[in-house]
Amino acid sequence: MSTCTTTKSCCSADKVVKPVTSIEATTRYKWSVGGMDCASCAAKIEKALASIAGVKQVRVAFATERLLVDLDQNMSPEAITKTVQQLGFTIKSTDQSEEEEPLWKAHSTFTLLAVLMTLASIFMIVDPTWGSVGFLVATTAGVIPFAKKSLNQIRNGTWFGIETLMTVAALGALILGETVEAGLVLLLFSLGEMLEGFAGRKAKAGIKSLMQLTPDTAWKIQDGERIEVPADFLVPGEQIEVLPGDRLPVDAVLFSKLGSFDESALTGESIPVNREAGEKIMAGSLVVDKPVRLTVESEPGENAIDRIVTLIEEAEERRAPIARMVDKFSAWYTPLVMGFAALVMIIPPLLTGAAWTPWAYKALTLLLIACPCALVVSIPAAVTSALASAARFGALIKGGAALEQLRSIKKLAFDKTGTLTEGKPKVTHVAGIAEQENVLLSLAGSIEMGSSHPLAAAIIDEAKNRNLAFTEATDLQVLTGRGVQGTVSGRTLKILAPRYIDDSALGQHKTTIESLESEGNTVVVVLEGNTVLGLIGLADTLREDAIEAITKLKKIGVSSVMLTGDNRRAAAAIAGKLGIDFKAELLPEDKVKAVQAIQAQNNGAVAMVGDGINDAPALKTAELGIAMGRGSDVALETADAALTHERLVELPHMIKLSKNTARITRQNIALALGINTLFLLTTLFGMTGLMAAVLSDAGGTVLVTLNALRLMKKQG
Incomplete structure (x- = not known):
């Protein structure tokens, strides 16, 4: 394939012309997409781009923030960049230098709302009239970004996303004069978006630290002299020299007679390995004791580190994004409530000649009752309580999706070095x-x-x-x-x-x-x-608690297996003490294949527990990745959860917590919907009015919050 990079605009992409395999050739473009808070954001981008004429294939890798699109060769990529920008995301060429925005600026809607709501609260204390105006201004300013994003999503095929739900709820409350409630709904949702964005930025930082394992330059041996060249310019067959304390920029074969290498970044094994002439050494390995000369083996962009990044991307692609429950619910809840309110406002006056004003008031009251405050809070309240509880006993769980997935785990795959040992x-x-x-x-x-x-x-x-x-x-x-x-x-x-x-x-x-x-x-x-x-x-x-952890996992129906890059005799000795199966002498690619094999034969979900960079692809391939607290940055950021205190006995506690959270969440949803349904009926028949609607919404929010707080207690 021939490669060229365009620089037509700030959003130009890396362009790769693909070989002609059919009558119509295609061109592959690569971009970096910013602003994705979760996997569902990636799904929205894919859905919008797939509907564009001339797009043959599209893939968004959330973990590495890469967008790959195959276009008809005669089609301009401008339509792609414009669509992504309309959805509220940033897009730029993968070769552009990137300066990340501060968190407050990246989530300007939350920052603006928080400032305006605080000022409005102060005004309310001084003068209620000015306070009301302040809340009106805050809510109006806060709802505009949601409304814009909702309209863009509608234009690109997503009719009733969670942004539409928030916009309708806020506008309904504004119409009825409930500016405080409208502002709080927007503020709560913006806070959740900001926290998701923070997790996404951390994951991106982990991938960057992985890429930094390979140096940008290398010492090439040419005509007997050492010449410093960019590592990307090295091709197979060339000879390089690497000094002690430096890492290999490429996969290479040892030319020197002997050499000692620290391969822990890739294999996870802490003891340096002695290599002889003719043996292959992977990129990212550290030279330990003396300068060595090696013969380049990998093509540019295809060394061991590059393959690990690709494995993470492919694993992200294979995993179906876990859509947020409220997002799914809003797909039918929002249009149903809006349609029902419209019928309440229109049908009685048209069919019976009733006055328009009372029925319009009832319709607006129905919208306020349907305002999903309790529903919106029901899931985050349970999830937040569970995450706080987990953090107290040394487990960091990265969001509700990972927490939900834990309850379906039936098999745990453990790395050996730094995890079980x-x-x-x-x-x-x-x-x-x-x-x-x-x-x-x-x-x-x-x-x-x-x-x-x-x-x-x-x-x-x-x-x-x-x-x-x-x-x-x-x-x-x-x-x-x-x-x-x-x-x-x-x-x-x-x-x-x-x-x-x-x-x-x-x-x-x-x-x-x-x-x-x-x-x-x-x-x-x-x-x-x-x-x-x-x-x-x-x-x-x-580890002191390894046997106890394996025993407790067995009691709750979770079996274990050990995956390690160590030799078979050492692996057999450790596995024998624990009473579990094992697979030894595995490279990162082999661990991915081992996890996939376990997934194929296992009835439930599979979790991977590891601490090294070599574990990152397997952590992403498994339904759930769990990293040890003092593990590598890449393992920590790639994983869905981490044991910050490195106590393996917390693993069964995490699974129990997940199951209890699912139970509390179902109860909260039932409470929120039950209260809304009850007051919808009483309002429709004229038994309750606006005040009851406000009280029902506030009461439901309090109930679901109190119920969720029960999760703060440690699970079993």
């Missing part, structure tokens, strides 16, 4: 052979002092915990890919991985090493010459 190795076994245990640890700690390697840190921590003394080591030398060497009190010592030691030197100790490794340990050998002084086993330890 602590995420950092600890010394689990010390075997003194030619030296006593404490002397062995003291010698090993002296050699490892100053090293940032996770295994070295674990050995030093264990020695410190035993209050052992260290002796300054000299002649320290890193044996790349194998271990470390140094001199302590005149003794030349080595700390090596067993595979780099001859079997003849290990002798009978090889059986002990294999036994420790079968239990999930990483083993290092301390030697003096060819004499084995002792063995040190290290492992990532299980």
Whole structure:
């Protein structure tokens, strides 16, 4: 495919001419869309654009805010940008530099309403007349943006969205002079929109931090010299050099003889991996100890990080957006109430000759009773109470959609490192052979002092915990890919991985090493010459509450499986302690496939619990993603929920909370609709008037709020 970028206007798109596969060729355009608060916003954009003649295919990825549209080759993209802007969203080319607006400016309707309502309240205290005028001005100014958005949605095929519901409710209250209530309805809804927008901005920030894992430039080797070039210009076959502390800008094959890489950003495993010439290293991996040269393997835009972003987008596309309940309800509730009120106003005067004014008053009263204050509050009140309750016991749930989805979870897929385990190795076994245990640890700690390697840190921590003394080591030398060497009190010592030691030197100790490794340990050998002084086993330890959490999940009918990039022996050891199934040696793409396989065979929804960047695609692919609180930014922002205190035992509490929230929500909706229906009938028959309508609306709001507050108590 040939690629070119147009710069015709501020909203020009990246253009990619697709190969001709039929009589009529198409052109693919890419934009960045701003202002989407939730997945239903993306659905509205797709629906509006799909109705435009000449649009062959449209996809909006909410997670990455990308819009992809396939157009007839002779069609201008201006119709696309104009339609998106009419819907109230911003649109710009994906290659434009982006400066995010402050939150208050991005949600100017809420800011304006809050200021005007506050001023009106002050005026009301000083002078009721001025206060009434203030509320009238506030509501009028607040309803205009909703009315504009509603009209644009109607023009693009969405006749009765939630904005229409808000506009009708506010205007109905204004006509009857209830300016305070009209303003409060708009203010409440604007607040909800602002909070959703905040979550969307955080998700976008997480994706940006993922993209920052790969540097913008690279050192290319050309004619024996190092030349700094943009990473996007690298092509397969070229050679690059990466310095210690820098990350790989592309997927590459190691050209140097040996190299040590921290691949935790992609695999989640905290221990650096030693690679040999010819092995493939993924983009985003960190070079640990010395400069390495590599041969570029990935095409521009197709490295491991790019693939993860694409996986997140595709997972977002596969998941059907969970439309807000009120949005669905308004599709028939709003036209029904408006039509019924119109009939009440028109039919009696036309058929019976009754006076117009009383029936117009009744119709307006019906609109006020139908004003969905209690209904609008019923769901947010329950959701807000539940979210606050969850936050108190260490669970951050990102909105009502995620909260609702929790109750249908039947299978939990866990990452291992940092999720079921602590995420950092600890010394689990010390075997003194030619030296006593404490002397062995003291010698090993002296050699490892100053090293940032996770295994070295674990050995030093264990020695410190035993209050052992260290002796300054000299002649320290890193044996790349194998271990470390140094001199302590005149003794030349080595700390090596067993595979780099001859079997003849290990002798009978090889059986002990294999036994420790079968239990999930990483083993290092301390030697003096060819004499084995002792063995040190290290492992990532299980979280204290992991077994309790798995047991409680089983009791409520939720089964578990472990998905990890670690080796099979270590995975089997952890899974055996927990009594769950496992899949090991998985790359990010493999975790996505594993989740999809579980979804295909599972009757209920699947949740993924993880903490690393490598878990992000799987977190989005699952019906629900749950991140650990100290996990990577991308995992936290990609996930639908997070365990801020990192207590796995809160998982069953979250599921119970979700089920109770669904029950309370149904009760609230029944209360709101029941009260409205009762007073609709009494007003229609002349039994109640405007005052009763106002009281019914306020009373219903109080009832549903009090009912929702019951969720503040911790669930089971």
